[in-house]
Amino acid sequence: MQNDANSAEDRDESEGQRDEPNRGDEHRDATSQPADSQPVVPTPALAQLATPQSLTEADIVDEGSGRFTVGDCCFDSFDDARAFIDARRALDQELSNVVAFEQLVERQEAMLTRMRSNAALLTAEVARLQSGGLSMNHETEEQLVTSTVASVLQKSEQTVCGRISEAALLAEQYPATLDAWSAGRIHRGHVRVIQRAGEALTERQRPWFEQEVLDVVGHRTPSQLARVSARIARRFQHRDPDEIAKEAFADRAVWIEEQRGGMAHLVIKTSGLLAEAALNRLTEAARSASADDVRRMPQRLSDTAMAALITGTCDAGLLEGVTAKVHVTMPATLVTGVAGAQQAETAGGALIDTATALRLAGGAPSWVRLFTDPASGVAVTADVYQPTASLRRLIVARDQTCRFVGCSRAAMHCDVDHTQAWEDGGRTVADNLEVLCRHHHTLKHRLGPNRGWRVQQLPNGTLEWTSPDGTVRRVEPEPVATAIIIESEQAHDPYPPDGPDPWNDPPLETELF
Structure with a gap:
């Protein structure tokens, strides 16, 4: 077990002797264990x-x-x-x-x-x-x-x-994580995320995984780090991702957790794809409520879900005419059948097994092909099959979430905002647009540039935010696959009772372009 008796010089020397790691577990050496020594308690700065x-x-x-x-x-x-x-x-x-x-x-x-x-x-x-x-x-x-x-x-x-x-x-x-926590680089929320993402890794894999995650923490919040750390952890796993997804999906269930005041949590454990589709549909329905509805959004969501489950209809008809929407990104190599392709993901970061991803691709009303910067992996342009609002699609796909400091609300629920205001001469082009949730969009404009937050867009969609007290924070867009497909509306059940078995039936034959 590594402890504080290790000097910084010992750690630097150990890191200097590491070769560039292969992803296989057999090529990873566990970090050397220190000789018996008395534990040392540091004084917090x-x-x-x-x-x-x-x-x-x-x-x-x-x-x-x-x-x-x-x-x-x-x-x-x-x-x-x-x-x-x-x-x-x-x-x-x-x-x-x-x-x-x-x-x-x-x-x-x-x-x-x-x-x-x-x-x-x-x-x-x-x-x-x-x-x-x-x-x-x-x-x-x-x-x-x-x-x-x-x-x-x-x-x-x-x-x-x-x-x-x-x-x-x-x-x-995770000794390096504890060191980073002690130094004030991260906090308890980041620690929990790192531990959760690395649960399935072996003793030899953990040090490499831990170092990669700590290298990308930056100013990410725990929710933002969770998606990144999960992707890093998947690169270290040997098992077939579809096999893992199949086992996990078999564990789906519903249960109740009692709460105070006669309340309860109704927990539905299902695939991330179905969960996001359900929540997105509830959100669209709740937003369509009349202007005189005094309920807060969480209350509308709860009431709408209960009405739909218990009566089969919806509170005030809010679900009528609303289809379940879910954005799915998948590498072109997955659709074209290239071995070793990365997995498809929903906008919320949930993984999708290959068979389901191909079924969604086959039934998608439109696809957007993204071209990325070869160095950064950030989306820079797009072309569209059956195009609709292609520029917005590019911005949503590039940004993935609200681009305000620390916010991780999915981009599909956000506004597309001009970095430099249109009335001030700002152009409606990709390098002058960013995604902001309604709360942070309003916050940006409410106080104006003199008293509120100021933002400047740098190359590749990087945003430089300046707070009212002068603190500068940079928010970079997350890399995406070189070419992805976005499936925007999923109105049918991806697991129909009389349809193909998503786990055992052969994948659909689908052409990308």
């Missing part, structure tokens, strides 16, 4: 306070006639303008403190995780050293430790034991 760009009285402009302005804000007196500045400065400082202490708490949680891992190691070491006499075995020693800690913290022994075990497993399987 204090999070740095962001420096707010505070306003001062010098920013107050006397417009005459008793009017004073601060930026875009106008006030009836100098005292009101000064009060606004004081409140703004206080808010900036408080927000700065929130960010700083959020970062500090994350680092302290990482340090606590490392302490728990060290406690597990030392518990095992104590039990080993005592094993020569009439001493307690490891299990008894562990029970003694957890019961002691639990009594002091007033927590259950199961909780304490579980957290210690989880920490030990993280430190053993």
Whole structure:
């Protein structure tokens, strides 16, 4: 198990000796294990306070006639303008403190995780050293430790034991992830994503997978990292993806989880394709509600789903005339039968088995062929068979999700926005368009470029966002397959009861172009 006794020089030397890895497990060497050494607990560095760009009285402009302005804000007196500045400065400082202490708490949680891992190691070491006499075995020693800690913290022994075990497993399987967490590069949400994506990997594969994921974390949120890490993990798997999908689909089920206040979760476990199609149809139906409907969107979705399931009809007829829509991307090599082709995916990142993907391709009303930059993999142009709104299709396919910092809402539910506003001379072309969800689209325009977020589009669709406090964040589009097909409407059941078996029947013969 790798621990903090490893010096940075040792890690650098070890990395320098690694050859470019093959994807096969047989070509991967596990990271070398350190010699027995005393676990070390690092001291977490204090999070740095962001420096707010505070306003001062010098920013107050006397417009005459008793009017004073601060930026875009106008006030009836100098005292009101000064009060606004004081409140703004206080808010900036408080927000700065929130960010700083959020970062500090994350680092302290990482340090606590490392302490728990060290406690597990030392518990095992104590039990080993005592094993020569009439001493307690490891299990008894562990029970003694957890019961002691639990009594002091007033927590259950199961909780304490579980957290210690989880920490030990993280430190053993993903030491570099724990290091990145301790350094403040990632937080607990990223850690969970990495662990979940690597569940099926072997001991030899994990270090390579872990390093690739950490290299691409950047400013991604956990939900954004989940899709990327899942793709990376799939490259390390030896099993046929269709075989994995078949086994997983056999585990579909429905159950209820009781909640407080007489509520419950109705859980439907099914394929990602069907789940996205169902949610997309519910979303379209909920959006068609009348203007005087006071229910919030989550409430509309719930009511619509229950009405459809229980009565076979829909709340206020919202589902009438609405077809299930799902966007599917697939490499051209998959359709043309090239061996080793990548799998098809839905817009939400769910994998689709080959037979189902080919069936969707055969029944698609239109296809969009994308051409990508050979270096970055980002879509740069498209041509369309039976074209409709081809430019929007390109932008949606290129961006995949809302392009605001940290947002992962699917592009098919978003608006296409001009980076430079049309009224300011912005052109309606790919390098001046991006996908924004309605919330962030409104946020961008509500305050204007002087007080709100500013955005500039760089080559290949990269967006450079500048926050109101001057922080700059870059959001890059995710690479896509060299040529993909987008299936936009799926009104029929992909698994009809009397239709072909998606697992056992031969794939459909389909020509790409």
